[in-house]
Amino acid sequence: MSISSKCTSLLPAVLGAAILGLGVANASAAELGNVEAGKAFAQDTCASCHAIDKGADASPDSQAPTFEAVANTPGLNRRALIVFFRTPHKNMPNLIIQGAEADNVIAYILSLKTKN
Numbered sequence: 718m719s720i721s722s723k724c725t726s727l728l729p730a731v732l733g734a735a736i737l738g739l740g741v742a743n744a745s746a747a748e749l750g751n752v753e754a755g756k757a758f759a760q761d762t763c764a765s766c767h768a769i770d771k772g773a774d775a776s777p778d779s780q781a782p783t784f785e786a787v788a789n790t791p792g793l794n795r796r797a798l799i800v801f802f803r804t805p806h807k808n809m810p811n812l813i814i815q816g817a818e819a820d821n822v823i824a825y826i827l828s829l830k831t832k833n
């Protein structure tokens with residue numbers, strides 16, 4: 718009896734830690750997703766509007782920030798990008814990025830960061 722009550726009381730603590738873990742996901746951003754796969758995905762899906770390479774001055778769509786500029790946005794982290802990608806893009810109601818594709822493209826964008 719005492720063992721099982723201990724076990725069930727652990728569950729909220731574990732869930733709590735998992736939720737807190739999301740808040741500090743930025744710290745482990747480098748380990749999630751595949752930068753090369755993210756670059757390939759960005760080339761296919763994003764490059765018609767965004768400059769996706771480091772060092773680009775401007776994007777093909779002048780309204781769209783370069784990915785390097787996105788990466789260097791103060792406060793930008795994995796979590797913010799996950800939230801952004803869950804909502805439709807301006808002019809692109811079908812562009813919702815989730816799962817491994819999101820992890821990969823986020824890893825790629827964050828790899829372009831040149832400022833802290």
Ligand code: HEC
Nearest residue numbers: 759762763765766767778780781782787790806807809822
């Ligand atoms: C049809 C053109 C188009 C395509 C394709 C496109 N974007 Fe965008 N994107 C934009 C425009 C325009 C903006 C700026 C307006 C806005 O925030 O919606 C933007 C904004 C963004 C932002 C937010 C930048 C900020 O600082 O607010 C991110 C991140 C982003 N795009 C990522 C992507 C990724 C990743 C892809 C490919 C999976 C992609 N976009 C494909 C046009 C596009």
